[in-house]
Amino acid sequence: METLASLAQGFAVALQPFNLWLALIGCLVGTLVGALPGLGPVNGVALLIPLVFTMGLTPGSAMILLASVYYGTMYGGRISSIMLNIPGDEPAMMTTLDGYPMAQQGRAAAALGISAVASFVGATVATIGLTLFAPVLVGFAIHFGPTEYFALFVLAFATIGGISGVNPVKALLGACLGLALGTVGLDPASGVARYTFGLFELYDGVDFIVALVGLFALSEFLLFLESSHSAEAERVPLGSLKGALKELPSTFATMGRSSVLGFIAGVLPGAGASLGSFLAYVMEKRWLGDRGRFGEGDARGVAAPEAGNNAAAGGALVPMLTLGIPGSGTTAVLLGLLLSLNITPGPLLFQQQPDLVWGLIAALYLGNIMLLVLNLPMVGIFTRILAMPYWLLMPLVVMVAFVGVYSVNNNAFDLYMMIGFGIAGYLLRKLSIPLVPIVLGLLLGSQMEFNLRRALSISGGDWSILAHSGIALGIYALTALLLAVGVAVGIVRARRLERIGPLD
Amino acid sequence: MSDRITGLLLAAFALWYGFTAGQYTAGFTDPLGPSAFPQLVSIPMGILALYLVLRPDAEPAWPRGAALLRQLAAIAVLVVYAMVLRQLGFIVVTLLAVLLLARLLGGSWGQSALAGVGLSVGLYLLFEFVLGLSLPEGRLFGGR
Numbered sequence: 039m040e041t042l043a044s045l046a047q048g049f050a051v052a053l054q055p056f057n058l059w060l061a062l063i064g065c066l067v068g069t070l071v072g073a074l075p076g077l078g079p080v081n082g083v084a085l086l087i088p089l090v091f092t093m094g095l096t097p098g099s100a101m102i103l104l105a106s107v108y109y110g111t112m113y114g115g116r117i118s119s120i121m122l123n124i125p126g127d128e129p130a131m132m133t134t135l136d137g138y139p140m141a142q143q144g145r146a147a148a149a150l151g152i153s154a155v156a157s158f159v160g161a162t163v164a165t166i167g168l169t170l171f172a173p174v175l176v177g178f179a180i181h182f183g184p185t186e187y188f189a190l191f192v193l194a195f196a197t198i199g200g201i202s203g204v205n206p207v208k209a210l211l212g213a214c215l216g217l218a219l220g221t222v223g224l225d226p227a228s229g230v231a232r233y234t235f236g237l238f239e240l241y242d243g244v245d246f247i248v249a250l251v252g253l254f255a256l257s258e259f260l261l262f263l264e265s266s267h268s269a270e271a272e273r274v275p276l277g278s279l280k281g282a283l284k285e286l287p288s289t290f291a292t293m294g295r296s297s298v299l300g301f302i303a304g305v306l307p308g309a310g311a312s313l314g315s316f317l318a319y320v321m322e323k324r325w326l327g328d329r330g331r332f333g334e335g336d337a338r339g340v341a342a343p344e345a346g347n348n349a350a351a352g353g354a355l356v357p358m359l360t361l362g363i364p365g366s367g368t369t370a371v372l373l374g375l376l377l378s379l380n381i382t383p384g385p386l387l388f389q390q391q392p393d394l395v396w397g398l399i400a401a402l403y404l405g406n407i408m409l410l411v412l413n414l415p416m417v418g419i420f421t422r423i424l425a426m427p428y429w430l431l432m433p434l435v436v437m438v439a440f441v442g443v444y445s446v447n448n449n450a451f452d453l454y455m456m457i458g459f460g461i462a463g464y465l466l467r468k469l470s471i472p473l474v475p476i477v478l479g480l481l482l483g484s485q486m487e488f489n490l491r492r493a494l495s496i497s498g499g500d501w502s503i504l505a506h507s508g509i510a511l512g513i514y515a516l517t518a519l520l521l522a523v524g525v526a527v528g529i530v531r532a533r534r535l536e537r538i539g540p541l542d
Numbered sequence: 543m544s545d546r547i548t549g550l551l552l553a554a555f556a557l558w559y560g561f562t563a564g565q566y567t568a569g570f571t572d573p574l575g576p577s578a579f580p581q582l583v584s585i586p587m588g589i590l591a592l593y594l595v596l597r598p599d600a601e602p603a604w605p606r607g608a609a610l611l612r613q614l615a616a617i618a619v620l621v622v623y624a625m626v627l628r629q630l631g632f633i634v635v636t637l638l639a640v641l642l643l644a645r646l647l648g649g650s651w652g653q654s655a656l657a658g659v660g661l662s663v664g665l666y667l668l669f670e671f672v673l674g675l676s677l678p679e680g681r682l683f684g685g686r
């Protein structure tokens with residue numbers, strides 16, 4: 039009951055005309071960013087963060103805008119998966135498997151329509167889940183002390199790369215690099231300058247926004263320059279939306295199952311939307327068995343991954359908002375925005391800033407409806423934008439990145455730093471060292487250190503305090519379990535993708 | 543081979559990082575002080591880096607020839623952009639940068655010029671008037 043009252047209060051915030059506009063703009067931009075191959079959710083949100091910062095939006099409005107972009111990218115990714123057989127972003131990879139065959143059979147409109155509805159169902163289930171579970175988790179986490187938080191940070195870093203299919207050693211190395219970057223600057227507890235090389239620009243630490251835009255957006259550009267993208271992808275006809283109505287009822291059960299599965303995958307640390315869509319597709323395929331024709335253009339084969347990835351995207355917001363520990367790359371970036379605005383997510387946030395939290399959750403409900411409405415009739419426009427040539431798209435991305443980063447502090451030092459991070463990000467991606475753990479380390483390193491030092495202050499320097507709490511021990515056990523599961527899933531997934539064959 | 547080199551570099555970095563941390567001292571502070579956490583990070587970093595030296599992944603395909611030149615040229619364009627942005631102002635620098643970047647991405651001269659003019663003016667109008675960010679107008683021309 040209390041939750042309903044809070045939610046009503048949230049709707050009062052989200053329904054303010056300015057916030058409604060922001061949500062609408064966010065949904066549009068998000069769908070576009072998601073649809074364009076080469077611009078994923080992390081890139082989209084990362085590019086917008088410096089702009090949000092300099093525009094001076096209130097934290098609540100800024101979160102509504104960026105969370106709408108985040109939800110929007112999950113809708114958008116499916117468009118190029120279906121029309122071009124190129125996933126618009128990583129979570130939409132599984133959607134190509136049945137989406138493109140459907141398009142080749144002249145059922146592109148049906149695939150787009152059904153996947154839009156599936157996205158809506160997935161995101162709505164996840165938002166309801168967020169509404170119900172977040173307060174419960176908050177009630178539990180309110181008793182956490184520094185020992186428990188330190189354990190949570192260990193959990194986050196040990197598992198962030200866990201199920202993404204990359205070499206776990208490289209994911210952990212990335213986390214260490216990020217933590218090392220996070221120690222640059224004045225130590226808040228003692229005022230000692232660490233790793234600043236005498237540069238005053240570094241006294242405040244490595245600017246998260248600069249690092250983020252460089253690592254993601256600029257490295258993407260450098261990666262793009264490697265190959266000449268002159269070949270135009272084959273266009274398939276859209277077909278009629280009427281076919282979608284006929285096939286839609288047969289996919290409802292699939293959407294329900296996949297949404298629940300995706301939500302759970304999203305809540306788990308280190309999983310995120312890609313795992314949500316992957317699990318949903320694979321489990322649905324197994325569930326249906328002979329009754330499904332997965333891989334040959336089965337409508338349920340688009341419904342499952344789309345419901346799964348949208349549900350996971352919403353689920354990933356649960357640990358981010360309640361514990362301050364993001365469950366995926368994009369939520370890590372959203373967390374960075376909050377921290378940059380001097381807001382610390384966690385159980386106290388729900389008590390101190392209920393307008394922000396519940397306004398955001400209410401905005402997600404509204405944004406979801408907007409996205410469904412936008413994505414059904416306007417899908418023709420979005421598919422046409424896919425034809426935007428790279429010689430226009432990529433300079434646009436680079437220039438938005440430069441203006442955004444420059445306008446935060448109005449100095450050229452940030453631009454040089456960003457170029458440096460861009461080159462580093464490119465090299466790391468070539469070496470398959472994932473970038474998300476680095477960003478997460480940079481973001482959360484200072485808090486991890488703070489909690490560790492507070493715990494040892496309480497114990498007077500006795501390290502055994504870290505093992506005194508039952509909850510902390512439970513979290514360490516969960517860490518070990520998730521690491522083991524991560525390695526196992528990574529192996530299964532690699533085999534599975536091999537069988538499907540190369541994506542392009 | 544790339545992984546082995548990366549592993550060696552990161553191991554060296556971890557060593558330097560950990561040792562440098564040892565020099566940070568503060569008079570009155572908590573039991574751990576400013577040096578413990580970086581040292582704590584440097585240990586797993588060093589071990590993981592050495593593991594990478596011993597068990598490297600397959601070699602990635604590094605760019606060579608024209609692709610590498612394109613990338614270096616693009617980086618040069620971006621560095622020069624950062625150097626002259628204040629002096630020449632947003633519109634001029636962005637026009638030239640987009641023109642060159644679009645050429646590098648395979649646009650024709652005509653397409654690239656169009657992209658340069660369109661993006662520089664379009665983004666200027668968007669940022670200056672819609673979003674209310676003030677962009678450098680070029681000191682050479684008497685602007686901010």
